[in-house]
Amino acid sequence: MTRLLLVVGVASALGGLFLFGLLRGRPDRDIPSNLIGRQAPEFTLPLHSSYRSSYGETFSLGANAGRPMIINFWASWCAPCYQEAPELATAWRERGTEVLFVGIQTQDRGRHAEGLEFINRFGLGFPNVIDDASLVSIDYGLFGVPETFFVNAAGVVTYRHIGPVSSAVLEAQIGALIR
Amino acid sequence: MLDISLGQLGSGSTLLALAAALYGAVAGVVGALRRDARLQTSARLAAVATFLGATAAIVLMELALLSDDFSVSYVASQSRIDSPLWVKIVTLWAALEGSVLLWAWLLTLYGALLAVAAPLNVLRPWALAVMQLVQVFFLGVVATAANPFTVLPLPPADGPGPNPLLQNHWMMAVHPLLLYLGFVGLTVPFAYAMAALITRRPGSEWMTQTRRWTLTGWGFLSAGIVAGGWWSYEVLGWGGYWAWDPVENVSFLPWLTATAFIHSVQVQERRRMLKAWNILLITLTFALSILGTFLIRSGIVSSVHAFGDGPVGPIFLAFFIVVMLASFGLIALRWDQIRDRAELDAVVSREGSILVGNVLFLAMAFAILLGTLFPLIVEAISGEKVTVGAPFFDQVSRPLWLLILLLMGIGPLLPWRRADSQRLSSNLAWLLGGGIAAGLLALLAGLRGLYPLLTVALAGYNLVSLGLLLLGVVLPRARISKRSVVAVFRSYAFENRRRFGSMVVHFGVTVIAVAVMASSAYRVDEQLRLEFGAEVPFQGYELRAVDRFMEESPQGVSAGVEIVVERAGRTLTELRPRLNLFGQNPQLIPTPAVLYRPQHDLYLSIAGRLDPEAEFVVIRAVQSPLITWIWVGGLIVILGTSYALSPGGRQLRERQRQGAVRA
Amino acid sequence: MRRALALTAILAALLGTAPAQEEAPGLLLEQRVFEIGRKLRCPVCTSESVADSAAELAVQMRARIQTQLEQGRDEAEILAYFQERYGDWILQDPPKRGPHLLVWLLPAGAALLGLASLVVFVRRWRRAAEVPVEVDEADLERVRAALDRG
8 A cells, every 4th residue: 555655656746746847838938037136237338320429339337327227138130029129119219218228239240230220120219239249148147039127226137028028018117117 | 532631531540540449458458357369359450450540640641741731730830842752751750740640650560560479378468458558548649639630721832841950861760760669669568567467477477578579679769869869960060969958868768777677687587586676667668758758748848859848748747647657556556466585696696787787777767867857846846947957967877887887897797696706706807907908008098087097998898898708608619519719609699699699789888888988078179260261270180161152952041161171181071061941941950061080070060150251161170089989889789689689599499499399 | 806906006096197188278278168168058049058059149158258268267267157147047067055966966865775775685685595495385285276277
């Protein structure tokens, strides 16, 4: 009898574990960011040419300290980025005065022309910078593109969104940032 | 009449096969319970009918693939008009639904073989019924949740084609087939073990009955694993063959337990002990192979090779749990009958070495299973995400492999029951001498580090062991019979196929061990920037990128670089690493180019993108010493296994004798 | 036997003093990059290491490793650099602390347990081998009956 119980015990333990796995869905999704609650890593990156007249040659996080910020990472080859770009453009038009938006083209070495095309296609008014060596990608612990980071006025990362960001998420997180 | 589509015919054949399997299982069980010979015969006929039905389904699927019938859902989702013939044929097992169909078909093939060819005894009806129950599950999945024959009302004009990684190499045609033949082959001894438990005859009958099945299954599984490694090497572009990916691991687990099994059954044959242990091992092997199919098809572990998360995950999980409960539950119920009243005269004996080897194989299987599932366990308990990757598995498995190599050399030299201590110490002196000589030679040759030196030493030790084994049987016979050593050797090898085959297999394993060590410990990786026309040195070679090339085929587009490889001023070859795009799939698939040489391989693959305007190309160059010998060693293992299985010598004469008696 | 032992001792001594292989510094650095890359998981791939992947981010992470090596950082510091940004997930080896130690200890524990239970069984079996088989009349009767039947 004890042996039978042992068999049932092992089988249900494995069953439970795998059931958890099935319910959890795909692995390697939503790996928590190590940056939440910490200072957003500093960066200084060259701006895409279309923004240079209004923002200068480079954009740096430190120079804009004291304002809540949304940092969006994208690449010209990334399909979900095309999906979220209009939402970001709209959010910027509505809330751009309260929150600073910055886009970072990353993991996309050398494809500046394609990047500009992406920017013009969606008429992105907020500054977009080029991270050719993907250094900032690594600093922010990126698992892919797109990812969006929300940084409060104190420069602390409060939230990270993986995948295309929706207006609902933007609205909620901007609300949290300026509260 | 021609209104019936291939899809409908395929679904129909699957359902017929399913019905026949279901009927066969029921008739078999009732027939066995009532000892009704007619019902048992009808169960056997049902097994043949199931096979015919499943064969029809396979043929129909191939027809649909070859005729680009996109009204069949599997063809629409996996095939493409422009794919070459061989790709269309192997597309059958390129995705989930088809692979389950193939698995089911192989099960029915083995079931039919069993029904037709297995000798009649008390076990056969039950073994067949167990096989048929497993068939019912797989055919049931094909007929329902993973039906590849679903008819699409609006068939597309063309499909996306199979996973590009799979179109990239002909090995893809072979590797899954071999692996499945192995897994399914090991179902037969499992079925017989279950039959032995059901009929309360847990002696050695089930085991001797299935000896050849077991060895065949093991051989196919080994071949499948080696072929998979070669495929990875030729396709994945990083110059390795084994990444300890979860899916690789779970295909390796049944191999480990099956290897333990084929050794420990010998102890039962000779010494009538380990009854319970052997039943446990083969049950574990079967359960692990089902666990593997579940993990591959559920997408719950992170793997390059996974089939993705289909609807079949929960179904396979349920089957795995049922298999666990039914088989181990049955063992638990029968435990008092199968537990041994074993006797062991001495630990230093053949059986003692096999026992220790078994512990090592199982420890390795446990470590690999734990490492594979650990991220899932941690996440389930604490929600943390961790990784268990290659370095962990290397560190854990290496010492165990070295110990196994140690046992592999001494074990076969030990006699059954008890070793004579004088003989033992003389053998040991030779073995150690061989090991130390090989180790010193390696040291002189410039090898450093504990693991490489120990591996070479153990390889030398194993070669001496094989020499001692052969000389130990050949020399005395030559002396007595006054025939030449070569003649005695030939007749020995011919007569004792199993024994000689096992020596060949062990030799192959030794070759693989050295090759694995050399190719991992002395591998040189470099990322090279090749300016067109300029010579760039790499490990004594001069690499010169000549030109870009672009090739278009119906299958897709490939772009690559022609690289001339020179050594000491002599042109050796031209390698053409490339990047491929298959059909409409946006995934860039690199195809490395390999210069195979006995001393080392030169492996080139394009790193990143291929810029059409740049003056240079960045490639990854890898030099792996002795890596070819892994495939050679694998081949030797397969040849040895086949030789051990080939009818001849003693077996042939026994069979003739039996024939004579029967006549 | 004794000679063999002496030879082993010499071998061990040689191992301890063996000089490292000489290699070109550039190549050596590159080997270190791949070596460290093998201990890191590529964030944008499925189950591939930074050394094995051809993804752009993996290539750039290798470049990052190289720069840090050139700056004189050692392996532990570089691994910590990535761990700080990505968490434990990025390390191919699970962290050797807390409950994660189990994955390291259990395999060794299982092997030892296996060997220990083998010792227990072997003792029992050897005792059984020394005791002659005792058969009572009932057992014999059963065997005879079975023989007659079959």
